[in-house]
Amino acid sequence: MPIVKKKKHVSKKGKKEWRKYCDIKDVEDFLEDQRLEERLGKFDTKPDSELFVVDTGGADGEQQDGQKEPEKPLSAKQRRRAKLAAPPKCFEILQSTSKVQDPNAKRNHVNPIGTRPTALSKITEARKEKKGAYEKKLELARKNRKIAFDKKKKAKIARQTFGMDVWGDSVPEAKGIPSTLVGDFISPEAQLHNVLPERRLRPKPPLARTVVARSKVAPPHPGVSYNPSYEEHQALLRDVVSHEEQLMKREQHLLRVTTGMFSRVTEKQRDENWRKEMSAGLPTAEEPEDKSDADTDDEVKSVNPPVKNKKKDHKARRKQKEQILEKERLKRAKIDKKKISDIYRLRKLQVAIKTTESQQEVERTQRRSKRLQVEATAPPQLSGHKTAKPEPDFVEPATLTGDLRNITSSTNLLKERYQSLQHRGAIAASRLMMKKKKRVKSYFKAGHKVTDQDVEKYVKDFKANTAAAKAKAKAKV
Known part of the structure; x- marks a missing residue:
């Protein structure tokens, strides 16, 4: 005797419990079938040729009496010709596979831009046809096809001379590779690396005109x-x-x-100009910061006087x-x-x-x-x-x-x-690049063997060199 489980009663007060404990699978299956029929069409509306296949062969695949002979398989060329009428494979994704009818049955058909000739385009086409632009275009295309055909035909012509050495240029000795390096165990990179400079495979630039x-x-x-x-x-x-x-x-x-664009000033004048510029706006001794109350005026004066709205009379207009x-x-x-x-x-x-x-x-x-x-x-x-x-x-x-x-x-x-x-033009022009001489600094190293005469001589030479450098710099300026 089968065990009958007791039906469990749960609360379905909330939306969460309702979704959890309600079985709506039959409703979902029905809706899914309905959507599938909308996409693919209903079975009762489809013809029998789409739903059934007529078996024309016997039990062992033999032909029955009164039936036509099976067609021969198409060749590759015929299959390619048959595919020309079909749309390209890349455009299949753009086509609609749904069987759902258009909800707006009275939709107006709008031609794309450029399909219907305008009045201006008709005039332009007539002018081009009158000038003979299309005939020139056809003649040019015909000429290009003839040139391409002649070029292709010339390339197909077999070579008539057989006296050329096919392998003469690729022989390692012809490229200048020493015979001691020719072998199967030496890589081509190593062989070309040892080619003599005068036998290098580099084009020599021609001399200048x-x-x-x-x-x-x-x-x-x-x-x-x-x-x-x-x-x-x-x-x-x-x-x-x-x-x-x-x-x-x-x-x-x-x-x-x-x-010459800049004027020279003395150091004293430069410092004076700098002091004036930096102290601009600051109070000076002649102009004290605190002004008397007599100078100030509480009355606010307008910059622009008030404008009166004076209308023009008939005579003025x-x-x-x-x-x-x-x-x-x-x-x-x-x-x-x-x-x-x-x-x-x-x-x-x-x-x-x-x-x-x-x-x-x-x-x-x-x-x-x-x-x-x-x-x-x-x-x-x-x-x-x-x-x-x-x-x-x-x-x-x-x-x-x-x-x-x-x-x-x-x-x-x-x-x-x-x-x-x-x-x-035998050699490229160049510029003489002189290295800048480093400025060598001299130092006096004190020691127990240094006398007072050595110190005086060093100070005297240092002063003379400094004076000479200043005079040289002033002469340059």
Whole structure:
């Protein structure tokens, strides 16, 4: 005999107890089935072809009498062709799989923007068709397809020559690797590491254009000769003077825009100016802090006087309107007069425009020729530093000897050749980097062997060096 459990009575007064002790599974199952039918559709509304499958084969899979032969499986190409009509797999998530009907059955269909041609787009399309833009586009596409086809066809043509050594470039000996390092037990990195520098697989940069175009030794000025003529020596002297004037002008400009912009004051005047600036606003002896009550006035005076709301009468308003109309009339008359004067000035404006254009063309031609000349003669920019211009060589008239026996060289041959290589672009321009000398401090080390004469000599030398340093700094300023 089965044991019947006694039904347990619990309180369902609160919401928590009601959810805990009430069995609502049948209601949830019903609602879940109802939602499933809404998504997939009801079974009584579906046709039999979706619910049942007709078995056309026999018990052993053989064909029954009166049935068609089974279709042959499609090839891979046919399956790909069949998939073209179907939407892409990536767009399946955007399609709705629910069978729930639209609650708003009378929803208006709105075409997306751009599907319906507008009046402006129709005019634009007609203008393009009249100009023949579409024909040009089709012709260009046809031409591109022909070029691509020819390129593909050319790539498919088999090579007709078989005399080339396929493995010639990849042989280790051809790359410059020593024969002692060629082997299976040595890695390619180690082999390439030991390649000789002249056999490295690195492209050698070509020489600069100016290296080939310019002469290795530039002809000097005729005035530099040991026995020059008077005219040539004077021409060289004028060049040197103009060069020095440019340097002096540049130095004066730098001095004017740096040190010359600030005025020098004495230490006493500087301290006085600082005291005045710091004590601005503080009470002084002439102006005591406490003022008498007679100076103060309790009456508050307004900065702006009160404004009265005075209305304009009819006469004033009529006069104001007449002034505005007269001003507008004069403005229009001035504009009309300017239009008439501009019509008479058209011929003069055309002449001025033609003159300006011709002058601009001449200036443009001059600038172009000057730029080409500078590019042809300027040294190449191989580094961040610019190539220094050579200083003009000049021999004073008093040092001219007139023969080669007593001549003295004024330039360094090694430096001149180095600068020539930089100007021709054979080597990159550089800058002389001088290390800053460290300031060495001297100390006096006292000892039992130091005499009074040594101390006096040290103090005397120290004072002399300090005075010399101050004088040098003052001379620089």
